[in-house]
Amino acid sequence: MDSINKHPLITDEHRNYREKIRSFAEKEIKGIARQLDKENRFSVELTKKMGKIGLLGIQIPRVYGGQELDTLSYIIAVEELARVDGSQSATIAAHNSLGLYPIYKYGTDAQKEKYLPKLVAGDHLWAFGITEPTAGSDAQGVKTKAELQGDKWLINGSKIFITNSASDMSAGVTIQAVTGEKNGKPELSAILVDQDTKGFSRGFITGKLMWRAADTGRLFFQNSVVPSDNLLGEKGQGARIMLETLDGGRLSIAAMGLGLAQGAYEMAKDYAQNRQQFGRSISKFQTVAFKLADMDKKIELARNTLYNACWLKDQGKPFGREAAISKLYCSEVAKEVADEAVQIFGAYGLTDDNDIERFYRDQRILQIGEGTSEILKLVISRHIGI
Structure with missing residues (x-):
């Protein structure tokens, strides 16, 4: 601390x-x-x-x-x-x-x-619904359609892997939908959909590797009708809203990676100091001590990277590149630290009676959600003019 x-x-x-x-x-x-x-x-x-x-x-x-x-x-x-x-x-x-x-x-x-x-x-x-069976890394692949009929939007389509969307606490979701065509390409808009909207149904996704206590849902829209006033921003502004939202969202995914790494490191350090082998705690063996030193180093660098991106955002400066770097790096650090932590725990880290097993599973989503590691490298490469 x-x-x-x-x-x-x-x-x-x-x-x-x-x-x-x-x-x-x-x-x-x-x-x-x-x-x-x-x-x-x-x-x-x-x-x-x-x-x-x-x-x-x-x-x-x-x-x-x-x-x-x-x-x-x-x-x-x-x-x-x-x-x-x-x-x-x-x-x-x-x-x-x-x-x-x-x-x-x-x-x-x-x-x-x-x-x-x-x-x-x-x-x-409240949730934010982009991902569909045909729209993941390719966010432009959205098939959900919203047709303006008088003063109403008629929505048909589906969403998947949407956090905070299926429980009774969910009041609704902002969805990205195709609302027309412009220059031969789908025009995307953001629309607010309340949970009690007729024709809107939801269901939990279970059997997840990670975040098993989080609300992850599938959403279905069958002739769902919402007021035209539920358009968020301007018609055709959906892609811009999505990209700006994801920039901020990447900071929070980075924070999850940083926090997970910190927790895994603390558990591994405590275990290593208390686990006795060959007459002394395993933390005294250089191989284990060096693992812990590497964890501490990576967490320190991850924190510096993320906090710098936060500072840029709070100063009103561009932070898209830094958000992508933070999310990419913090998710990698979470993966590496959790893996080494399990190694320190040995067989005791492989059962669900040990929290490190859950941490090892939870880190895996961080290289996928809010932009896969591959997409983030693409984002960074564009920021540097490649």
């Missing part, structure tokens, strides 16, 4: 906030995370507890009931949750970055007043 708090971008406010979230995670999440994972159960009760301490509206202005904190505070919250449980950090990250941000940034005054107070109060979640 001391090394984390020495970071030059960390203020006293950040330190106090980290302590608050860490205390909550240790007291309210750590003791039940393994059981929720085993049961593949999204906890409404736990999510509402997170809402009560302001985690469902971290950066939203106070006028709408939010906490109005900076990007680094938000990232610290996600990081501290991920240090204990990836599922809960995923819930908070998806709601804040993908759910709230587009509404706050592109919503009309009426849309903000209708949705934001309800969504930051602690009882509801």
Whole structure:
């Protein structure tokens, strides 16, 4: 904790906030995370507890009931949750970055007043639906269509792998849909769909390798009708909204990687100091000590990379390249640290009675969600003019 708090971008406010979230995670999440994972159960009760301490509206202005904190505070919250449980950090990250941000940034005054107070109060979640069977890395492959008929949108299609979309807490989803054609290409727009919309149905995705206690859903639209006023931003602005939303979302995925790595490192270090072999703790053997040293090094570099991107965003400077680098690097560090942590635990790290096994599974999504590692390298290459 001391090394984390020495970071030059960390203020006293950040330190106090980290302590608050860490205390909550240790007291309210750590003791039940393994059981929720085993049961593949999204906890409404736990999510509402997170809402009560302001985690469902971290950066939203106070006028709408939010906490109005900076990007680094938000990232610290996600990081501290991920240090204990990836599922809960995923819930908070998806709601804040993908759910709230587009509404706050592109919503009309009426849309903000209708949705934001309800969504930051602690009882509801909001999702962002891009991914489809034909639209993953190729986000332009969206097939869901929205046809404007008078003052209504008629929506048909489906979405898959959408976080915070299937539980009773989900108040709805912002979807990307084809609303026409321009220059021979599909015109994409963003539309707000409330959960009680006729013709809109949802279902949980189970049997996941990771984030088993998070709400991941499939969405179906069959002649779903929503008001024309539910258009978010301008018609045809969907791709822009999506790309800007993903830039911010990548920071939160990076924070999940950083927090997961920190948690895995701490578990491995504690185990190594207490595990006795050949008459002494295994931490005293150079091979293990060097593994821990490498973990510490990688986590330090990952934190510096991510916090720098947060600073750029808070200063109103371009941060797309840095967000891509942060997400790519932090997800790689999470993978490497979790793998070495399991190696230190040996056979004890291979059973679901040990939290490190869950961490090893949870890290795998981080190289896929919010842009695969391959796509992020493409994004970075374009930023450097290649």
